[in-house]
Amino acid sequence: MESLTTNTDVRLTVTRCFRTLKSSTDSSDIITALRTLHSYLDEGPDSTATSAERAEFRRAHYSSALQLLVSNIQADWLHQLTAAQRAELWDGLFLAGPPEQALLVLMDAIGELRWVVLGKFLQRGRLAELLWSYCLEAAPSDSPQLRETLLGRISALPDITANKLQLNNRALFRPQQYYPLLATEMLTALEHTCQALRAGTDCNLTFVAQTLGKVCIQGHGGLVLAVMAPRLSACTRSDMVWQRVCWKLLENVPQRWMESVLTGLVQAVSGPDALGRIIGNLVLTNKKAQFVITHKLLLLQYKYETRVLRIILGYLAADRDRRPLLIQVLRSVSQAWANSSAVKHTPLEQQLYVSKALLLSVSLYTDRLNSSLSELLQCMLGGMQTHLDSNVVRIRHMGMVIGEYLSSRMDINGTKLKFEYDQDEETRELLSLLAPGASDGPQETAETAESAQNASQTTSGAQALKTDPDSDLDSDDELTPYDMSGDQEISKASPPRYLRDCLEILISSEDPVRVELSLKAAESLVRKNSFAAREISVQMSKVLLHMDDKYNINGFLYLRQATMVALTVTDCIPVAHYLTTEFYSLNYSLRQRLDILEVLALAAQELSKPVTEKKAASISSATTAESTPYPGDNPVHWQQVVEKRIQSKTKRLTKVLPATPNRYAPNICLIHDTFLLVTTWYWAAAQMGCALLDFVWAVRYHADQYVRGVLFAVCSVFLSMPSQNLLVDISDQLFETRSWLADVAEGDPDADCRSLAVQSLVLLDKSLKKQLQDPQAPTVET
Numbered sequence: 001m002e003s004l005t006t007n008t009d010v011r012l013t014v015t016r017c018f019r020t021l022k023s024s025t026d027s028s029d030i031i032t033a034l035r036t037l038h039s040y041l042d043e044g045p046d047s048t049a050t051s052a053e054r055a056e057f058r059r060a061h062y063s064s065a066l067q068l069l070v071s072n073i074q075a076d077w078l079h080q081l082t083a084a085q086r087a088e089l090w091d092g093l094f095l096a097g098p099p100e101q102a103l104l105v106l107m108d109a110i111g112e113l114r115w116v117v118l119g120k121f122l123q124r125g126r127l128a129e130l131l132w133s134y135c136l137e138a139a140p141s142d143s144p145q146l147r148e149t150l151l152g153r154i155s156a157l158p159d160i161t162a163n164k165l166q167l168n169n170r171a172l173f174r175p176q177q178y179y180p181l182l183a184t185e186m187l188t189a190l191e192h193t194c195q196a197l198r199a200g201t202d203c204n205l206t207f208v209a210q211t212l213g214k215v216c217i218q219g220h221g222g223l224v225l226a227v228m229a230p231r232l233s234a235c236t237r238s239d240m241v242w243q244r245v246c247w248k249l250l251e252n253v254p255q256r257w258m259e260s261v262l263t264g265l266v267q268a269v270s271g272p273d274a275l276g277r278i279i280g281n282l283v284l285t286n287k288k289a290q291f292v293i294t295h296k297l298l299l300l301q302y303k304y305e306t307r308v309l310r311i312i313l314g315y316l317a318a319d320r321d322r323r324p325l326l327i328q329v330l331r332s333v334s335q336a337w338a339n340s341s342a343v344k345h346t347p348l349e350q351q352l353y354v355s356k357a358l359l360l361s362v363s364l365y366t367d368r369l370n371s372s373l374s375e376l377l378q379c380m381l382g383g384m385q386t387h388l389d390s391n392v393v394r395i396r397h398m399g400m401v402i403g404e405y406l407s408s409r410m411d412i413n414g415t416k417l418k419f420e421y422d423q424d425e426e427t428r429e430l431l432s433l434l435a436p437g438a439s440d441g442p443q444e445t446a447e448t449a450e451s452a453q454n455a456s457q458t459t460s461g462a463q464a465l466k467t468d469p470d471s472d473l474d475s476d477d478e479l480t481p482y483d484m485s486g487d488q489e490i491s492k493a494s495p496p497r498y499l500r501d502c503l504e505i506l507i508s509s510e511d512p513v514r515v516e517l518s519l520k521a522a523e524s525l526v527r528k529n530s531f532a533a534r535e536i537s538v539q540m541s542k543v544l545l546h547m548d549d550k551y552n553i554n555g556f557l558y559l560r561q562a563t564m565v566a567l568t569v570t571d572c573i574p575v576a577h578y579l580t581t582e583f584y585s586l587n588y589s590l591r592q593r594l595d596i597l598e599v600l601a602l603a604a605q606e607l608s609k610p611v612t613e614k615k616a617a618s619i620s621s622a623t624t625a626e627s628t629p630y631p632g633d634n635p636v637h638w639q640q641v642v643e644k645r646i647q648s649k650t651k652r653l654t655k656v657l658p659a660t661p662n663r664y665a666p667n668i669c670l671i672h673d674t675f676l677l678v679t680t681w682y683w684a685a686a687q688m689g690c691a692l693l694d695f696v697w698a699v700r701y702h703a704d705q706y707v708r709g710v711l712f713a714v715c716s717v718f719l720s721m722p723s724q725n726l727l728v729d730i731s732d733q734l735f736e737t738r739s740w741l742a743d744v745a746e747g748d749p750d751a752d753c754r755s756l757a758v759q760s761l762v763l764l765d766k767s768l769k770k771q772l773q774d775p776q777a778p779t780v781e782t
């Protein structure tokens with residue numbers, strides 16, 4: 001009965017205050033009504049309201065009072081209040097009551113209300129009070145809908161304020177300042193929780209965990225955890241209560257948000273020990289956490305730094321209960337590394353990421369690998385074979401580095417693999433993972449000091465000998481040595497002078513010097529004697545195409561290619577016919593087929609260039625010194641002199657070159673399958689472009705990324721074909737080609753293929769847009 005009377009008295013008093021605020025114009029009545037409402041929020045010794053009245057006002061009337069204030073934001077009496085009265089009576093009502101109710105009203109009215117009130121709410125620690133109030137609840141007292149709304153307001157406050165305030169938004173409400181502030185408030189709530197637990201009070205971390213998960217899933221985990229992770233790492237170093245609070249916090253994160261929290265946490269912590277103190281054995285009790293840590297962050301995602309791999313794998317290896325998961329990771333990573341399909345269809349960046357994970361897993365597995373010997377041996381042999389068979393040098397190097405390390409760890413009958421490869425940035429990074437604690441600095445320093453000491457002793461000895469008057473040194477030792485750096489060793493062999501001799505050496509000679517000299521002289525011999533070159537052009541092209549660099553000749557690929565281009569230019573039809581026929585033959589490597597395409601393309605470019613005759617030798621300047629006769633003595637000479645003077649005084653913007661025959665035109669129609677070659681604005685460019693697209697279409701889904709790299713040919717087509725011909729000649733293929741290019745640009749595992757597809761799409765859109773805007777643009781007749 002007493003409770004009912006209290007509720008009735010509070011309701012009547014609040015109703016009178018509301019009526020006054022709505023209708024009264026007397027400022028004294030307004031101030032009295034506001035102070036009456038404040039009395040229900042004052043918990044000090046001078047408060048005129050009982051605890052029951054204060055509780056009833058907070059439960060049933062506080063939100064209504066705030067909403068009434070917001071609705072009267074334009075009232076005259078508000079502007080009659082002084083700044084001090086407005087801060088005490090108006091702002092104070094928002095800053096003294098239940099924080100969750102105040103925040104919801106402030107967020108809903110942020111467009112109408114002064115932003116200063118919300119700024120004070122955040123700066124005075126009201127968010128920490130809100131979070132702590134939920135920690136004290138043994139069970140949720142509000143509805144799930146209200147809690148979800150509150151979570152949304154807290155996690156998305158910067159977005160809401162930006163949408164409503166727009167250009168009037170303040171720096172405090174922006175993500176760079178708000179989310180670190182929110183992280184600090186969550187830490188304050190966790191600290192209150194630790195103090196309460198030491199005092200024997202039970203706490204509930206569900207709402208704080210939900211807030212952390214909601215913020216992380218929205219993409220702001222980096223800003224929040226960058227503040228929380230160092231503090232949690234420091235507090236859990238020697239305080240078991242903090243460790244229990246952190247473990248409970250992570251356990252209460254909803255499953256749908258667990259991945260975003262763990263992903264941000266492994267990037268924010270300083271090392272595996274800190275991660276272990278913060279999350280404990282969460283991977284053993286939470287299936288979602290186990291999947292994220294042991295599978296998704298290692299095998300499905302590859303955007304993280306090597307430091308993240310060290311933290312994850314070091315965390316699994318640091319505890320005896322978690323070490324079985326490290327063995328499981330070792331098996332799954334080794335299987336993924338040895339998967340031939342993954343090597344062909346996954347990006348190089350992901351393969352490098354998996355290779356790092358495999359090396360770190362093996363290095364952290366301190367026991368001998370006898371228990372997994374057969375499985376790892378099968379992985380090593382199958383994975384190495386797959387990597388070494390790849391056409392990509394980077395993939396082969398990964399296989400070599402990992403093969404060497406696995407063989408050294410397994411110690412099979414004392415056999416250790418050793419490969420020869422050039423170290424680059426990737427291989428050096430992989431090798432650095434094998435001995436994380438090792439450093440070459442002291443050894444290098446010692447060696448440098450020793451060499452410096454030896455050099456100092458040598459210099460001192462030489463100086464002593466030089467100044468010693470009794471020295472027996474011969475005076476000839478003081479002579480300056482002759483500079484022989486520019487001398488060249490005279491070769492006993494001489495380059496061939498005839499083309500057939502050159503061919504004979506390339507076929508049968510085993511002398512590296514003679515082979516090198518013949519290869520260097522071959523191009524000039526072909527170009528100087530075209531008649532002899534035509535007799536052996538096809539035979540010599542065959543020899544060069546199948547020739548290997550078994551003597552490690554400097555510039556071998558360039559010399560061979562230049563000679564084959566010279567043969568194609570000199571005897572175009574037979575050589576091009578042979579090369580294009582061999583291109584489709586069996587038993588040729590991808591390198592040889594690329595050589596054929598490069599030779600044909602370079603030959604086509606050389607044939608399409610105009611040939612200009614050499615100008616006659618200029619008249620010697622000495623003849624100009626002779627005296628010039630009078631114009632009347634020689635009328636012809638007089639006209640020439642005048643013409644020369646006119647020419648010398650005339651300025652010409654362009655110079656018209658004489659027409660020259662096109663050596664490419666007569667041959668293009670006769671060469672079998674040479675429509676693979678595209679020449680810009682050539683009369684057959686449209687037909688050649690169609691043939692090239694047909695060729696690309698046949699290999700567009702090839703498993704080898706080198707073959708899929710023929711996307712550059714699509715770029716050549718869109719660059720070379722006139723825009724009108726694209727719509728006329730290949731209109732049927734245009735839609736499918738565009739769809740295919742879009743799929744490659746979005747989902748191809750190789751970065752180069754994606755880049756080429758994007759460039760092709762840009763060129764296609766540019767060409768079509770140009771044609772649609774100017775349909776009367778001139779085109780080349782085909």
